[in-house]
Amino acid sequence: MIMRKFIWLTILVLFFSSCQNQEKKALEIAFSQAGSNKNELKKVLDHYSEPKDSLKKQAAIFLIKNMPAHYFLESKEFDRYNRIFDILETQLVKHTDYESFNLLTSIMDSIEKIDGRLSMQNLNQQNDTRRVSANFIIQNIDYAFRAWKKNPWSKNIDFNCFCDYILPYRLYLEPIENWRPPFYDIVTEMGNQSPNPKDIKETYLYLHKILTKSYAHVDTKFEPRYPFPMSFSNVQKAGIGSCFQTGIFQTMALRSAGLPVTIDYTPYWGGYKGSHSRLKLISGEKYKKLLTNENLQEDVSSIFKSSNFFNKKMPRFAPGDFPENVTVTFNKLIPKVYRYTWSIQPERLQIMNKAKNGEIAPGFRLYEKDVTNEYLVCGNTTIYMDCNFSRHKIAYLTVFNNGSWVPVASSVINQEGYASFKNMGKKIIYLPAVYEENRMVPTGKPFYFNDRGNVVTISASKQHVQDIKIISKYPFFAIIAYHAFEVKGGKFEGANKSDFSDADSLLGINYLPYYYQEVNVKNSKAFRYLRFVAPKNQKCSLAELKFYGVEDGDTMQIQGTFFDIKGSDTPILQKVADNNLETFYESDSEKLNWIGFDLGETIKRRIVKIDFCPRNDANCIIPEKEYELFFWNKDWVSLGKQKASKRYLIYKNIPTGALLLLKCHSGGKEERIFLYEKDKQVWF
Numbered sequence: 001m002i003m004r005k006f007i008w009l010t011i012l013v014l015f016f017s018s019c020q021n022q023e024k025k026a027l028e029i030a031f032s033q034a035g036s037n038k039n040e041l042k043k044v045l046d047h048y049s050e051p052k053d054s055l056k057k058q059a060a061i062f063l064i065k066n067m068p069a070h071y072f073l074e075s076k077e078f079d080r081y082n083r084i085f086d087i088l089e090t091q092l093v094k095h096t097d098y099e100s101f102n103l104l105t106s107i108m109d110s111i112e113k114i115d116g117r118l119s120m121q122n123l124n125q126q127n128d129t130r131r132v133s134a135n136f137i138i139q140n141i142d143y144a145f146r147a148w149k150k151n152p153w154s155k156n157i158d159f160n161c162f163c164d165y166i167l168p169y170r171l172y173l174e175p176i177e178n179w180r181p182p183f184y185d186i187v188t189e190m191g192n193q194s195p196n197p198k199d200i201k202e203t204y205l206y207l208h209k210i211l212t213k214s215y216a217h218v219d220t221k222f223e224p225r226y227p228f229p230m231s232f233s234n235v236q237k238a239g240i241g242s243c244f245q246t247g248i249f250q251t252m253a254l255r256s257a258g259l260p261v262t263i264d265y266t267p268y269w270g271g272y273k274g275s276h277s278r279l280k281l282i283s284g285e286k287y288k289k290l291l292t293n294e295n296l297q298e299d300v301s302s303i304f305k306s307s308n309f310f311n312k313k314m315p316r317f318a319p320g321d322f323p324e325n326v327t328v329t330f331n332k333l334i335p336k337v338y339r340y341t342w343s344i345q346p347e348r349l350q351i352m353n354k355a356k357n358g359e360i361a362p363g364f365r366l367y368e369k370d371v372t373n374e375y376l377v378c379g380n381t382t383i384y385m386d387c388n389f390s391r392h393k394i395a396y397l398t399v400f401n402n403g404s405w406v407p408v409a410s411s412v413i414n415q416e417g418y419a420s421f422k423n424m425g426k427k428i429i430y431l432p433a434v435y436e437e438n439r440m441v442p443t444g445k446p447f448y449f450n451d452r453g454n455v456v457t458i459s460a461s462k463q464h465v466q467d468i469k470i471i472s473k474y475p476f477f478a479i480i481a482y483h484a485f486e487v488k489g490g491k492f493e494g495a496n497k498s499d500f501s502d503a504d505s506l507l508g509i510n511y512l513p514y515y516y517q518e519v520n521v522k523n524s525k526a527f528r529y530l531r532f533v534a535p536k537n538q539k540c541s542l543a544e545l546k547f548y549g550v551e552d553g554d555t556m557q558i559q560g561t562f563f564d565i566k567g568s569d570t571p572i573l574q575k576v577a578d579n580n581l582e583t584f585y586e587s588d589s590e591k592l593n594w595i596g597f598d599l600g601e602t603i604k605r606r607i608v609k610i611d612f613c614p615r616n617d618a619n620c621i622i623p624e625k626e627y628e629l630f631f632w633n634k635d636w637v638s639l640g641k642q643k644a645s646k647r648y649l650i651y652k653n654i655p656t657g658a659l660l661l662l663k664c665h666s667g668g669k670e671e672r673i674f675l676y677e678k679d680k681q682v683w684f
Contacts, residue, residue, distance in 0.1 A: 026065035034129035043134035089237035147258030154258035165260035187257035270333030270428030309478035325680035379449030395419035460658035474619035489535030494527030549605035581618035625666035631658040
């Protein structure tokens with residue numbers, strides 16, 4: 001619905017791009033789009049007609065001529081939903097110990113019971129040109145100039161940087177608000193208290209830390225519950241928001257004090273689900289080292305936050321720590337990075353000019369600048385679109401995300417049928433596509449860029465097949481491997497006293513356990529009490545734990561009751577015995593470092609086997625669950641379903657070189673594409 005409303009804008013930018021006097025024509029476009037509101041825009045230019053205001057007039061022209069690319073979303077339903085944040089603000093003042101998200105959820109539930117749930121279907125696009133007033137723009141310009149000219153950290157910021165990253169009154173789709181005046185004094189005063197106010201980077205880091213701690217916290221649970229653009233004031237009232245929403249809040253707060261800040265984001269990760277955005281100070285500083293998307297045990301969060309799972313607290317995993325066919329994955333992989341500007345970007349304008357009706361995919365914005373090469377060592381490629389797609393003018397590169405192919409880059413298809421894509425992240429599988437009838441349609445074979453930046457095309461062999469062993473439907477990310485490390489060095493003991501003062505060793509864990517483990521016990525003694533003791537300075541953490549003994553010649557699971565170091569039998573302890581790998585028990589602290597098991601009064605057993613599993617993501621192959629393997633051949637083609645009988649699957653006669661995908665029909669949403677090379681799954 002929203003993209004259809006770009007038709008009017010498309011006509012305008014077509015006109016804009018063909019004019020010789022671009023600035024004059026750009027203003028005419030803005031006035032034309034503004035309709036009855038054009039006099040408000042002209043009042044702004046008239047206000048700065050004096051020679052002393054010439055620079056402010058240039059800033060006003062910059063704002064207005066790029067305004068046709070900007071719009072926001074509104075709905076009558078927003079008015080009633082805004083009550084959530086008013087109530088939340090009141091409750092948080094009265095009850096400072098409330099957790100914001102839980103309180104917000106409770107208030108939202110109450111409102112939804114009366115008025116129904118807010119829907120994205122009822123949101124309407126409103127162009128800025130039709131809604132902004134002259135007084136609002138003038139006040140915005142005056143306050144932006146005051147912050148730029150008076151604050152010590154802003155002295156070396158040039159006019160172009162000021163226009164794109166300080167001057168704008170809005171960043172994305174959030175409602176238009178008068179946020180500068182109330183925050184100018186607050187943030188300026190805080191900035192002057194930084195250790196070195198003349199240093200723009202030090203001041204930025206100082207203010208960013210304060211704003212994160214005191215004004216708006218990131219809550220990952222927030223966005224699924226409230227996936228709509230939040231106003232600046234509502235983020236302030238709630239004190240929480242999604243990563244992106246709190247990022248917008250901080251961007252505008254910092255801009256109010258004259259800091260050139262924006263948001264850089266990757267629309268989708270290349271090897272992981274979802275997307276990510278990060279605050280960016282525009283200072284001209286370049287990274288000494290660029291990301292390569294290689295699977296390295298390095299903390300690169302200083303370059304692009306959250307782009308990998310490794311941190312300094314993690315151990316360094318070595319070959320042999322896990323089975324040979326297991327690779328620990330440290331990176332999420334970045335295909336593209338875009339930056340929010342105010343100015344219309346020429347590359348995006350060219351695409352909009354060339355596109356036919358219905359060819360622009362959702363999320364395409366004229367004010368997004370490609371800055372991938374500021375972060376990554378990149379690859380370039382040119383793709384030929386065959387005659388079946390000759391009617392199309394725009395091509396896309398897509399990546400696999402949450403079960404579908406989603407666009408991360410776009411390009412014009414030239415008269416010869418070629419589309420060029422520059423500055424693409426390496427080691428990510430891309431699928432060429434076009435957008436038609438509201439969906440991405442594949443146009444060629446998947447490929448990736450190798451270490452040297454060369455294109456490697458993926459194609460299933462029709463002549464050669466192989467048997468493969470599948471152990472997981474998802475990469476073994478470092479954060480999950482770290483949970484295995486939390487168990488290494490732990491031990492199992494048996495005793496006949498509840499305080500384990502007579503404990504005897506059953507089994508030591510001197511390795512990193514990969515998901516579920518079945519281990520034989522050699523101790524021949526019989527015990528009433530059993531326990532798992534976590535390694536020193538680690539919390540006791542397990543997803544599953546079962547003990548086995550011999551009864552009438554058969555190995556049988558032993559029944560009993562779990563208890564903790566306090567002697568308590570709490571419900572959370574039962575999570576280690578619920579046959580669900582997704583649930584787990586974790587002690588409150590490192591001091592409560594064991595979990596016990598009582599067979600019962602007068603009962604003793606010799607333990608012959610222990611089954612256990614560290615905390616995990618349940619993406620391994622789980623017996624009794626049903627799986628289906630697919631390979632890519634212009635679409636996902638089934639290679640058959642299997643109910644797992646072991647902790648792996650064997651598929652025979654699989655085409656070599658095929659791009660594969662494993663789905664679990666018995667539960668679990670996480671899935672990733674992979675190749676099968678050298679007897680193991682290679683994840684992308």
